[in-house]
Amino acid sequence: MPPSHPDPIVNLDNVEKRFSAGGATTAALSGISLNISPGEFVSLIGPSGCGKSTLLRIIGDLIEPTAGRVEVNGKPARNARRDRDYGMVFQAPVLFDWRTIEANVELPLEVMGVSQAQRRSRTEQMLALVELSDFGRHHPWQLSGGMQQRAAIARALAFEPKLLLMDEPFGALDEMTRERMNDELLRI
Amino acid sequence: MVRLGRFSGVLRSIVAFVAILVLLAIAWEAAKWVAGDPVRQTPWGVVDPPHVPPFTIKQLNDTNLPHVWEVVGAFVQPATRNSPFSLGAVLIDAAVFTGRNALVGFGIGALFGLLLAIIFVHSRLLERALVPYVIASQTVPIIALAPMLVLWVGTGWTSVALVSAYLTFFPVTIAGIRGLTSPDPRALELMSSYAASWSTVLWKVRFPAALPYLFTAAKISATASVVGAIVGEEPTGIRGGLGRAILEFNTQYTTGPQKLWATVIVAAALGILFFAVVRLAEMVVLRDRGAGEL
Numbered sequence: 001m002p003p004s005h006p007d008p009i010v011n012l013d014n015v016e017k018r019f020s021a022g023g024a025t026t027a028a029l030s031g032i033s034l035n036i037s038p039g040e041f042v043s044l045i046g047p048s049g050c051g052k053s054t055l056l057r058i059i060g061d062l063i064e065p066t067a068g069r070v071e072v073n074g075k076p077a078r079n080a081r082r083d084r085d086y087g088m089v090f091q092a093p094v095l096f097d098w099r100t101i102e103a104n105v106e107l108p109l110e111v112m113g114v115s116q117a118q119r120r121s122r123t124e125q126m127l128a129l130v131e132l133s134d135f136g137r138h139h140p141w142q143l144s145g146g147m148q149q150r151a152a153i154a155r156a157l158a159f160e161p162k163l164l165l166m167d168e169p170f171g172a173l174d175e176m177t178r179e180r181m182n183d184e185l186l187r188i
Numbered sequence: 189m190v191r192l193g194r195f196s197g198v199l200r201s202i203v204a205f206v207a208i209l210v211l212l213a214i215a216w217e218a219a220k221w222v223a224g225d226p227v228r229q230t231p232w233g234v235v236d237p238p239h240v241p242p243f244t245i246k247q248l249n250d251t252n253l254p255h256v257w258e259v260v261g262a263f264v265q266p267a268t269r270n271s272p273f274s275l276g277a278v279l280i281d282a283a284v285f286t287g288r289n290a291l292v293g294f295g296i297g298a299l300f301g302l303l304l305a306i307i308f309v310h311s312r313l314l315e316r317a318l319v320p321y322v323i324a325s326q327t328v329p330i331i332a333l334a335p336m337l338v339l340w341v342g343t344g345w346t347s348v349a350l351v352s353a354y355l356t357f358f359p360v361t362i363a364g365i366r367g368l369t370s371p372d373p374r375a376l377e378l379m380s381s382y383a384a385s386w387s388t389v390l391w392k393v394r395f396p397a398a399l400p401y402l403f404t405a406a407k408i409s410a411t412a413s414v415v416g417a418i419v420g421e422e423p424t425g426i427r428g429g430l431g432r433a434i435l436e437f438n439t440q441y442t443t444g445p446q447k448l449w450a451t452v453i454v455a456a457a458l459g460i461l462f463f464a465v466v467r468l469a470e471m472v473v474l475r476d477r478g479a480g481e482l
Contacts, residue, residue: 060377062377062380081380081381081383083383084381084383088381090374090377090378092372092374094375094378096393096396098476098477107382108382111382111383111384139477141477
């Protein structure tokens with residue numbers, strides 16, 4: 001475990017999130033303060049519905065906090081998102097059925113305007129990393145849940161984000177696959 | 189059958205279609221045999237003494253329901269008393285004429301429908317404001333709207349195409365809205381995390397996701413565009429299409445009912461052709477998606 005870095009990559013200061021639905025307000029998060037240093041592997045653990053997904057999405061600037069400050073990579077969360085500083089993996093792989101696995105992994109690079117040659121080589125690297133090199137030409141529905149999730153991780157890492165946010169990435173998989181995936185993840 | 193792959197389904201559909209057609213023809217003649225007009229002449233020779241059916245139902249007499257062989261025979265007979273052309277040739281020409289207008293109408297209607305769907309998906313305000321008018325537009329009978337269209341745009345094939353487009357765009361818009369909003373919200377969150385613009389999201393996520401829905405609407409619109417092109421020929425007074433043929437043979441019905449029936453068959457065939465082309469395009473474009481048949 002490296003010593004605490006002076007510049008945290010994630011800095012949450014008294015973050016609050018309240019949801020109001022039909023007159024009733026739920027406080028999903030309250031008084032969350034957190035520092036995460038670069039290179040750290042942090043797990044948020046808690047019962048379901050306790051706000052883990054909400055917190056993750058606040059860090060990723062997909063939801064706005066009701067109060068508090070969010071800094072990612074030394075900038076406000078919005079700028080970090082615009083600068084593509086982080087990658088996301090969800091509980092479901094959320095791959096596009098009409099694209100091959102290769103094309104799915106390439107997607108963020110396409111959006112970011114990376115040249116085709118660079119996209120190709122980067123995608124090959126990523127698929128090799130998650131051990132899906134033989135399945136590049138397949139379509140997502142032809143792969144098992146675990147393999148799809150590996151492809152989703154490859155996609156999240158494709159553009160070398162400084163931060164990787166994962167929302168119960170192995171929650172939808174069976175026990176054995178989950179054990180294996182946990183080991184794989186640590187390796188990556 | 190298995191070797192033909194996905195086309196074995198198409199083959200089976202065609203065989204079933206032809207089989208039903210034959211059964212229909214048999215039922216048609218059987219009904220007339222039992223309760224139609226006396227039969228004196230068939231293509232297979234004279235019936236002597238004439239067969240007199242035991243019952244009489246007016247709807248099955250020779251004027252209301254001509255014999256199947258009379259309708260088929262009408263195709264090779266002259267179109268009108270002094271015409272050098274066979275009815276079949278005239279109807280094929282008319283079908284091409286109407287088909288061209290329907291194609292243009294389909295293209296315009298589909299494009300406009302898609303544009304409308306894209307606008308509605310991206311602007312909640314415009315959707316809420318305009319959707320009631322869009323729906324109302326379809327409840328106004330086209331018979332009333334077509335003459336108005338002719339007054340604004342003038343006679344000629346453009347107004348026919350516009351009537352056709354009018355009946356085409358609505359299914360595309362409705363299916364388009366559904367399809368463009370169908371992607372998993374997390375897919376949209378992912379695109380947000382890549383800081384993708386709305387046009388990138390539209391092109392890379394929403395539109396591909398909408399394609400299956402759009403093809404379903406296109407099948408409905410395909411036949412609607414043909415109907416629109418036929419109906420649009422009446423107020424524009426345009427000659428040379430199936431609409432005009434239907435009107436003319438309608439006035440001549442009592443002397444030659446089989447001609448109108450022949451025209452109706454050709455119109456139906458045109459609609460089926462449009463549908464089949466859309467279906468074929470769907471099979472090609474959606475071949476990688478792995479879900480469902482037909």
